[in-house]
Amino acid sequence: MKKVEHAKYANLSPEDHETFSSNYFGGMEQMEFQKFNVGLAMLLKAKEIVDCPFVLDKIEECETKLQTAYDSFITMGDSLYNAEKHKEANAAYRQASDLKPKEKYPFNQMVEIQYRKIILKADECFADKDYEKALKYYDRAIKLKPYDDSFEKNHKKCRRKVK
Secondary structure: OOHHHHHHHHOOOHHHHHHHHHHHHHHHHHHHOOOHHHHHHHHHHHHHHOOOHHHHHHHHHHHHHHHHHHHHHHHHHHHHHHOOOHHHHHHHHHHHHHHOOOOHHHHHHHHHHHHHHHHHHHHHHHHOOOHHHHHHHHHHHHHHOOOOOOOHHHHHHHHHHHO
16 A cells, blocks of 8 residues: 555544455455455445545456456347347346346346246247136236237237137
């Protein structure tokens, strides 16, 4: 640490010193365990106590690693999705979403996977003339994607048959 940073750190109250150390070193440890979002939160708490370049450098490093891990899960999820491996794709999108819960893309992809699964099941029931069951699946699909009318014809036929 530079003298100025060391001086800031040295002038802390015992309570602030403990809180800073706990968050700074805890954040570093979380980064080692690749829990970047937890590590970042801890480092940001440490920064509130000691706002200096060495803390900012670790925050930047953690943000970069977090973004890299997120991008990796998204790329993996997209590849698996395109290969029709939806269960595995969903797991990759879940990991991406866990890293960045506010990002909409992985959540939207998980909804799309669920939607496709429901439509597939609805169409199977429809083909088997199990209209009551198909209707339930189509109704679930409508709740996920109310603007999609690609199955409207089958949905209407199910409603007529069930009534």
